[in-house]
Amino acid sequence: MASRSPRELTWQNSILLTGDLSSEIAKLRQQPGRNIGVHGSATLVQYLLREKLLDELRLALFPVAAGTDAGQRLFELFAQPVRLTLADVKPTSTGVLLLTYRPLPPS
Numbered sequence: 001m002a003s004r005s006p007r008e009l010t011w012q013n014s015i016l017l018t019g020d021l022s023s024e025i026a027k028l029r030q031q032p033g034r035n036i037g038v039h040g041s042a043t044l045v046q047y048l049l050r051e052k053l054l055d056e057l058r059l060a061l062f063p064v065a066a067g068t069d070a071g072q073r074l075f076e077l078f079a080q081p082v083r084l085t086l087a088d089v090k091p092t093s094t095g096v097l098l099l100t101y102r103p104l105p106p107s
Contacts, residue, residue: 060097
């Protein structure tokens with residue numbers, strides 16, 4: 001878990017990330033194990049995209065139109081564009097699209 005404030009960790013095998021997030025994530029990536037997932041934090045995903053720390057971005061696109069006050073935008077303005085390539089698309093029976101993107105190297 002990445003947090004700006006102290007938290008009690010309740011999930012099994014959780015690690016609290018504080019301080020320099022880039023170096024903490026670099027350490028995590030060096031450890032054996034499975035994928036590192038981010039759920040529910042657009043701010044953290046934006047940071048990971050900017051710092052080129054994401055190998056894959058999985059999005060669920062729901063067929064709902066929302067107004068301007070519908071919450072935080074995942075793709076805020078970046079100083080440099082983050083180029084992505086579509087790696088996979090899976091439609092569900094309810095119309096939700098499961099999209100997988102991978103970052104492209106800088107051009």
